[in-house]
Amino acid sequence: MKKGKDENTEEQILEAAKNVFQTKGMDGARMQEIADKAGINKAMLHYYYRSKQLLFEAVFKNVFSLLAPQLNAILNDDSSIEEKVKNFTFNYISFISKHPYLPNFIIQELNRNPEFILQMKDSKGFPNLAKFKKQVDREVEKGSIKPISAEQLFINILALNIFPFVAKPLIMAFSNVDSKVYKQLMEDRKTEVADFIINSIKNT
Amino acid sequence: MKKGKDENTEEQILEAAKNVFQTKGMDGARMQEIADKAGINKAMLHYYYRSKQLLFEAVFKNVFSLLAPQLNAILNDDSSIEEKVKNFTFNYISFISKHPYLPNFIIQELNRNPEFILQMKDSKGFPNLAKFKKQVDREVEKGSIKPISAEQLFINILALNIFPFVAKPLIMAFSNVDSKVYKQLMEDRKTEVADFIINSIKNT
DNA sequence: AATTTTGTTAACCAAATGGTTAAACCGTAT
DNA sequence: ATACGGTTTAACCATTTGGTTAACAAAATT
Numbered sequence: 147m148k149k150g151k152d153e154n155t156e157e158q159i160l161e162a163a164k165n166v167f168q169t170k171g172m173d174g175a176r177m178q179e180i181a182d183k184a185g186i187n188k189a190m191l192h193y194y195y196r197s198k199q200l201l202f203e204a205v206f207k208n209v210f211s212l213l214a215p216q217l218n219a220i221l222n223d224d225s226s227i228e229e230k231v232k233n234f235t236f237n238y239i240s241f242i243s244k245h246p247y248l249p250n251f252i253i254q255e256l257n258r259n260p261e262f263i264l265q266m267k268d269s270k271g272f273p274n275l276a277k278f279k280k281q282v283d284r285e286v287e288k289g290s291i292k293p294i295s296a297e298q299l300f301i302n303i304l305a306l307n308i309f310p311f312v313a314k315p316l317i318m319a320f321s322n323v324d325s326k327v328y329k330q331l332m333e334d335r336k337t338e339v340a341d342f343i344i345n346s347i348k349n350t
Numbered sequence: 351m352k353k354g355k356d357e358n359t360e361e362q363i364l365e366a367a368k369n370v371f372q373t374k375g376m377d378g379a380r381m382q383e384i385a386d387k388a389g390i391n392k393a394m395l396h397y398y399y400r401s402k403q404l405l406f407e408a409v410f411k412n413v414f415s416l417l418a419p420q421l422n423a424i425l426n427d428d429s430s431i432e433e434k435v436k437n438f439t440f441n442y443i444s445f446i447s448k449h450p451y452l453p454n455f456i457i458q459e460l461n462r463n464p465e466f467i468l469q470m471k472d473s474k475g476f477p478n479l480a481k482f483k484k485q486v487d488r489e490v491e492k493g494s495i496k497p498i499s500a501e502q503l504f505i506n507i508l509a510l511n512i513f514p515f516v517a518k519p520l521i522m523a524f525s526n527v528d529s530k531v532y533k534q535l536m537e538d539r540k541t542e543v544a545d546f547i548i549n550s551i552k553n554t
Numbered sequence: 555a556a557t558t559t560t561g562t563t564a565a566c567c568a569a570a571t572g573g574t575t576a577a578a579c580c581g582t583a584t
Numbered sequence: 585a586t587a588c589g590g591t592t593t594a595a596c597c598a599t600t601t602g603g604t605t606a607a608c609a610a611a612a613t614t
Contacts, residue, residue, distance in 0.1 A: 155592090170377070171377060171458075171462070172378075173375060173377035173378035174376075174377035174462065176571075176572095177573085178570095178571080186592080186593090187592060187593050187594080188572090188573090188593095189573085189575090189592075190593085191572095191573095192574080198573090217524070250457070250461050252520065253454070253516055254458050256519040256520055257454050258375075258378070260522075263520070264523075272523075273524045274526070275524060275525045275526065292549070294542075294546075297525050297527070298535065298539065298542055298546075300524070300525065301514050301521060301535070301539075302510060304513065304517065304521070305509045305510050305512075305513035305514060306506060306509050306510065308517070309508065309512065309513040312516065313457055313508065313512070314461075315461060315464040316456065316457065316460055316467070317508070319468075319470075319471055319476075320421070320477045320478065320504070321501050321504065322479065323501070331501055331502065334502070335502070335505075338498075339506075342498075342506060342551075343550070345496070345550040346546050346547070346549040347546075350554070359561080359562090380600090380601075380602090381601075381602060381603085382600095382602090391564080392563095392602090392603090393562075393603085393605090394561080394563085395602095395603095396602085396603060396604080397560095397561075401602080402601095402602065402603090
């Protein structure tokens with residue numbers, strides 16, 4: 147069996163490609179740089195993935211599959227809204243610290259080619275608002291949270307959690323803080339963001 | 351005087367370049383495409399702007415100068431926090447409808463090259479948190495709003511307003527809405543976002 | 555009117571880039 | 585041992601791309 151070897155190379159390519167594509171984007175990425183990072187000949191990229199476009203798509207799907215479960219935690223979990231907001235906020239900020247380029251990569255590439263996400267919408271595990279919508283409507287009706295549509299609440303939760311990482315250079319410049327202070331701000335947000343959201347929607 | 355002619359050409363180039371750079375990004379943009387959109391010969395781009403890099407920087411500064419006054423409305427205006435939040439939210443969403451690619455462009459390019467914003471920090475009119483910080487601290491002390499740092503509040507305001515436009519393709523896919531419904535959601539946010547923020551920070 | 559300066563173009567160039575190919579390599583089965 | 589299969593590499597190729605040049609046109613200056 148030499149399969150160990152192939153799978154290893156294929157995996158090394160994907161890892162290197164994830165690295166380069168996430169930091170440089172599709173247009174800025176260079177096949178040669180990916181090959182160098184993987185420590186193999188450039189022809190191997192085409193041997194295993196045919197073209198830059200297909201390699202990119204493999205990377206995108208792989209990266210996206212990391213994000214989807216995070217979002218499903220808020221959409222398809224069984225806990226209360228309040229619990230979900232607390233858990234999601236806490237976990238997401240930890241998660242993103244391990245994948246700092248992920249949100250920007252996904253957002254950038256989807257804006258470059260918005261049709262691309264349509265191919266993924268069918269795959270199982272793709273985040274979907276249906277269940278969350280029912281829950282929000284029910285809690286609004288019960289009176290435990292103020293009137294808000296599930297869509298707007300979902301947008302707000304994502305915005306407050308994701309945006310600070312996407313806009314890091316901008317925020318750092320405006321607020322005149324260095325990397326260290328910025329990191330502390332993000333650490334504080336693990337609990338502050340949840341409080342901010344809950345304060346806003348909770349009925350007294 | 352043929353100055354009318356030059357300035358016209360120079361201006362046409364900048365307009366075409368803004369168009370192309372904002373939609374394709376620095377790496378995806380092609381000098382030929384800019385020339386075509388401007389209806390002139392490619393050599394003119396170099397005649398007026400020397401290089402792709404310098405043309406890009408001219409575009410970036412121009413685009414950034416549209417955004418800065420929007421942000422200063424919340425940082426350096428004299429109205430109360432509540433008023434500011436209401437006005438900013440309402441105005442920003444209108445503003446962005448006229449410049450849909452702007453926030454994504456700025457965020458994407460700053461992530462590609464975070465040092466770039468340092469060159470701009472000195473220029474007058476560059477958004478700065480100093481005044482806003484004093485105001486927030488004062489209002490917290492007075493007890494008119496709940497304890498929150500100016501930095502976190504500013505991040506939250508930006509996040510809730512900017513993110514929905516940056517992440518449009520993502521949100522559309524998750525919530526299964528078409529462009530028309532999405533536009534309505536954004537329209538609703540002109541008032542909903544301000545309420546959301548104020549609910550969260552206002553002391554009862 | 556002659557000349558100099560500025561604006562504009564077509565043709566060209568060198569480097570970079572995604573992709574291909576033909577030969578070498580290497581473990582395995584015959 | 586040898587032939588065979590997938591794997592890997594160096595060299596190569598065609599195209600794209602940012603940038604240049606030299607000649608030409610249009611003003612501006614004298």
